[in-house]
Amino acid sequence: MKALYRIIFLLCFLSLPLFAQAQKGKSKAQxxxxxxxxxxxxxxxxxxxxxxxKEKAASIGQLNAIKEKxxxxxxxxxxxxKEITFIESDVQTTEGIVQALQKDLEQLKAEYATMVYxxxxxxxxxxxxxxxxxxxxxxxxxxxxxxxxxxxxxRQKQVEQINKVQTALTGQINILESKRKQKQGLLSKQIxxxxxxxxxxxxxxxxxxxxxKQETNLKQEVxxxxxxxxxxxxxxxxxxxxxxxRAARAAREAGKASSGSSTKMTLxxxxxxxxSSFAGNKGRLAWPVERGFISQKFGRHNHPVLKGVVxxxxxxxxxxxxxxxxxxxxxxxxxxxxxxxxxxxxxMVQHGEYFTVYAKLKSVNVTTGQKINxxxxxxxxxxxxxxxxxxxxxxxxxxxxxxxEVWLSRK
Numbered sequence: 001m002k003a004l005y006r007i008i009f010l011l012c013f014l015s016l017p018l019f020a021q022a023q024k025g026k027s028k029a030q031x032x033x034x035x036x037x038x039x040x041x042x043x044x045x046x047x048x049x050x051x052x053x054k055e056k057a058a059s060i061g062q063l064n065a066i067k068e069k070x071x072x073x074x075x076x077x078x079x080x081x082k083e084i085t086f087i088e089s090d091v092q093t094t095e096g097i098v099q100a101l102q103k104d105l106e107q108l109k110a111e112y113a114t115m116v117y118x119x120x121x122x123x124x125x126x127x128x129x130x131x132x133x134x135x136x137x138x139x140x141x142x143x144x145x146x147x148x149x150x151x152x153x154x155r156q157k158q159v160e161q162i163n164k165v166q167t168a169l170t171g172q173i174n175i176l177e178s179k180r181k182q183k184q185g186l187l188s189k190q191i192x193x194x195x196x197x198x199x200x201x202x203x204x205x206x207x208x209x210x211x212x213k214q215e216t217n218l219k220q221e222v223x224x225x226x227x228x229x230x231x232x233x234x235x236x237x238x239x240x241x242x243x244x245x246r247a248a249r250a251a252r253e254a255g256k257a258s259s260g261s262s263t264k265m266t267l268x269x270x271x272x273x274x275x276s277s278f279a280g281n282k283g284r285l286a287w288p289v290e291r292g293f294i295s296q297k298f299g300r301h302n303h304p305v306l307k308g309v310v311x312x313x314x315x316x317x318x319x320x321x322x323x324x325x326x327x328x329x330x331x332x333x334x335x336x337x338x339x340x341x342x343x344x345x346x347x348m349v350q351h352g353e354y355f356t357v358y359a360k361l362k363s364v365n366v367t368t369g370q371k372i373n374x375x376x377x378x379x380x381x382x383x384x385x386x387x388x389x390x391x392x393x394x395x396x397x398x399x400x401x402x403x404x405e406v407w408l409s410r411k
Contacts, residue, residue, distance in 0.1 A: 317392055
């Protein structure tokens, strides 16, 4: 019976790693998802980098693509480290199972040896037939016969238990060996990816050094961008102010609002619904490009090459592949289609009291007043002389400029 209880306990113990595996399953699945996303990001960054490399001179676009690859590469290395941690945990669990199985196997074999020894002594001392026929009554005869049968069955069960444990032990040893090989493979991969990261950092330093020698040109580019940004800001501010005033006039004519100036949109029920839905999807809105990465973040930050130069971004710059299109992040109405020097064509879309701006477009596919849906193509993004294809994207609430990155879904 002791051996039987041990087998039951053993089977329960073997189920523990399966339970632990289920508990960790979500995290491992997440790691696989991140791995695929990183591979896609590397593929996209490589394509963008190759397009910027077509020009012999170094460019900010080329630097941005290398930085994106470095960020992704760091993510790859972190992902591998997490995988190694999971495997190390699995190895420790499996080692514990192997040790427990080995101990049980030794005990089962020892018990079986004791049973065989006892059986041999019984066989030498008594003849089984004499043992049975020496019974004083029929009931005693039946009891002795049942005892011999049970003893034989117990020995058979002990053999079966030993075989089961031996099979389980072999399986766990194979699993342990497989996990150790898997860990070794990941460690080798981690070393290789770390070397790739160092190579990318060398490339980054090289591009920065080459760009540093173009200081005059870079300062001119910064000045030209600042002028373009000011013109775009003025255009947006004027359009928003006009739209707020127009909505206020319409509301007064309908007897729904008092006279006076306002910095906030007066919304119709339909516009209010769109506005509420837009706000409710914060952090989940579609990206304005199918593929790409944020090459310049929102707000004030240091220039990537020029020391002491601070640039300000009213939105985010999203670098993508040549020929890529800009698409609507949410349903709305095209408020304005215009052209701004340095920003090329721009499209402004209204979503109730929210506005999205798509600048640096080579061509436009929509017209003023047009109703559009999520992911409708707005236009083709412009590719500059350096081979950089970059969309300037902004989000506004009434007359307040907002960080677009917190509104877009995580890629």
